[in-house]
Amino acid sequence: MLESTAFAMGPVPQNGGAPGGTDMLMQFLPLILMFVIFWFLLIRPQQKRAKAHKQMLGGLKRGDRVQTGSGLIGRIVEIDDEQVLLECGNARLRMSRGSVAGLLADGKGDKMDKIARSGKPGRTEKADKTPAVPDRDDEDDNAAETDKAPAEEKPQNP
Numbered sequence: 001m002l003e004s005t006a007f008a009m010g011p012v013p014q015n016g017g018a019p020g021g022t023d024m025l026m027q028f029l030p031l032i033l034m035f036v037i038f039w040f041l042l043i044r045p046q047q048k049r050a051k052a053h054k055q056m057l058g059g060l061k062r063g064d065r066v067q068t069g070s071g072l073i074g075r076i077v078e079i080d081d082e083q084v085l086l087e088c089g090n091a092r093l094r095m096s097r098g099s100v101a102g103l104l105a106d107g108k109g110d111k112m113d114k115i116a117r118s119g120k121p122g123r124t125e126k127a128d129k130t131p132a133v134p135d136r137d138d139e140d141d142n143a144a145e146t147d148k149a150p151a152e153e154k155p156q157n158p
Contacts, residue, residue, distance in 0.1 A: 056100075056102065056103060057098065057100060060079055060100065060103075061076070061079065064103055065103065065104040065105075066084075066086070066100045066102065067100075067101050067102055069100075072093065073088065074086035074087050074088035074089075074093065079097070081097070083097060084097050084100065
């Protein structure tokens with residue numbers, strides 16, 4: 001019985017001592033390589049982006065054109081430590097400072113502001129006012145109704 005227990009523990013080292021350090025290193029080498037790959041491909045770039053975003057948020061000032069995380073584009077009217085007041089066309093929106101995704105160049109978004117100031121309908125409003133084109137199925141239904149209409153009318157007496 002003791003013999004089977006001894007075989008289950010593994011081979012006896014050649015020098016009679018504990019297993020060598022190179023064997024342990026070879027076992028952990030794949031784990032170490034995976035960590036190094038994850039560090040350079042995932043962790044480090046994400047830390048750089050977070051640092052750049054934090055610096056951008058720290059440098060925000062009144063009058064900057066920004067885009068929020070939800071896609072709104074506006075100009076900063078007021079700013080404090082936690083919130084910003086954005087002017088988006090005719091609307092003013094109070095948002096969390098952290099929701100600002102990035103700064104825009106001065107030229108971007110000017111066309112949208114001109115449309116909002118002029119009061120002219122935007123592209124989506126024009127599309128809503130165009131008349132709908134009837135489907136072919138609707139035309140067939142209308143034709144069937146016009147065929148039935150004369151049959152239902154009563155002849156008039158002269």
